[in-house]
Amino acid sequence: MNATAILMPVVLAVPGLAWSFVLLDRRHAGGLERVAVAVGLSIVIVPLTAALLGMSVRLPVALFSTTLVALALAALPGLWLWSKRRG
């Protein structure tokens, strides 16, 4: 139950939230807009990436791989924003 409570937002919101900081303009994006985009993007990009990797390199459909995909998808925009900030 605890693992579920932690991993649910990791899969359902965190990757989309990270990408929303790249895709949405901070001046215009309100809280609700960001929430909607975060959830909307997450429920698309996590399964889609898992499906594409499953089809191409036979990534197994498993809890570990799902978490890994979600974290990697969340890390990518984070790294991009970090490198951008460092100039």
Next chain:
Amino acid sequence: MEGVAAGEASAEGRSERWKRWLPMLLSTALATVPLFLTYAAARSLPVLADGALHSQLIEEMADGGSLWTATVSNYPPLYHVFGAQLYLLAGQAGIQLISPIALALASLLMFLIVRELTGNTILGLLTQLLLAFSPVLIFYSSVALMEPLLVATTLFAAYALLLLARRKSGGLLVLAAVAVASAALTKQVGLVMPIVAVAFMLATGAGLRRTGILAVVVTLLVAGPYLFLFLRADSIASPGPVPPTTMLERSGGPVGWVRYGTRWHDVPDWSWELDTELDTQAVYAQGTLTHERRHVYWYSLGDWSKFVSLHTLYPKSFFGYRSTPRPWVLTLLNVSMALGLLTAFALAVRSPPWRVIVLLLLISYPVMTIGSDTKRYFLYLSVIAAPFPFLPYWVGYRWLQRALAGRARVREVFVTVAPGIAAGLVVVLLTVIYSMGIMQVRATDGLRETQGGFVSAGGNASLRATAEWLQAHSAPDEGYMAASSYEWEYYSNRPDLWWEGLDYRLYFLPPERVDHYLRAGGARYVVIRDNQLVSDDAWEHIELVPLSFQATVRGLYPEVYVSPYGDIRVYEVATQEASS
């Protein structure tokens, strides 16, 4: 004085903060309403109807750890992969969470879209309120169907396109492309979204370059999963005959086979024999065309009249026009719809009030392309119906405000009273939709219904009891013939040979031929439910069974099981020793 001014400024600041935060809080609360209501309903219902197929695919995918499931999926993989991920996280509750999450997101997006279009927060909240409490949405979202997720992804695409049209940034272009692809990847009918998106972008002046980028990104995202589906699926629909032209091309004779992707040398001899014995096309046309019209077959993409009839309005009664629409009527409707859509887009660029209509058309396009008699597709309608009652209110409110510009006192009263009128309208509408909803979609109906929406004495409980009996009285590789395969296969864990060709084609054959094909096809049992029986003349649905077929089976085989409610009967074709 300074203290008073500071106090006033502080009060104003608080008021501004409330104005900003209150809609956010209310909208978030309204988004959680369908989440809880739908999830509660989902927990109280068993796996039903097409939800049985989706649940089976999701469980196989998660348990087997692979996209290559034993049960072949005829859908793009996004829904099932998403479901498998939630199943891995939360077990069976995860599957039941797909639709509630989708509905909560749809509710939030509806608020944002209407607010973005009208600039009116109250209107957005009222629209969200109607959507959040829609009984139709709550009931159908409690079953594991693809429609709620498609509603959410379609709204997501509409919202992203709207933001792109307003703000025109590179990030929003990527967001719109991903959102449009998500709608296309949820279910085949979502494939209209890329076309709508391109039309929307061109009409709102996005330019060829941006539109081209969106089209390319969407194509790249969609191509892989659809290629996977195309290579893997054995059909894109339930049983139906191969059209005569294809038959001639592939076999040189009038032979049809229900599984398009099946390699011809894999088709057993008895099935070839069955197809040559009767006019498959005629049986199919008599029994299933109206119902199966909603399904998209690969071959229908190349058959213009079939394509048109599949993808446009198919009203049983369209403004009192009672007859089957001819292809040219449907074509005209399609063209008018597309022209109306483009005209509305063009008007939207110049005239703000038209933007609501653009939104309605944008969202309603998938609805119109289905043209189905299936009740659950009204999910799409409920989405476009939600903002509709408030359109006259919104236009009237603005018009009256302007008209009363010179009469300050009256205007003040009007501005105070108007929200009350709107709230009253919501109460009336909620009362109406709820009383209608209670009449039409009670959760208990789900328990009494079996696949196809047919009510029986024992409903799902009878089906489960019979499925358990079948499992206990057969080997894992022994199959049976029963219509409405998804629920049977899910609960019995045995192959339903309906998918292997023991289907409606047997219904009107003489007894000795029925016996020949059932034995040749390896059926151990025939299962017939009372709620599927109809007279031969009234047989018009792939999941119904004509009475003459029941009489034939009764005359041929002994009845070996009756469900506790007496509404499902099992006949034994061959004993285990004989069949082995």
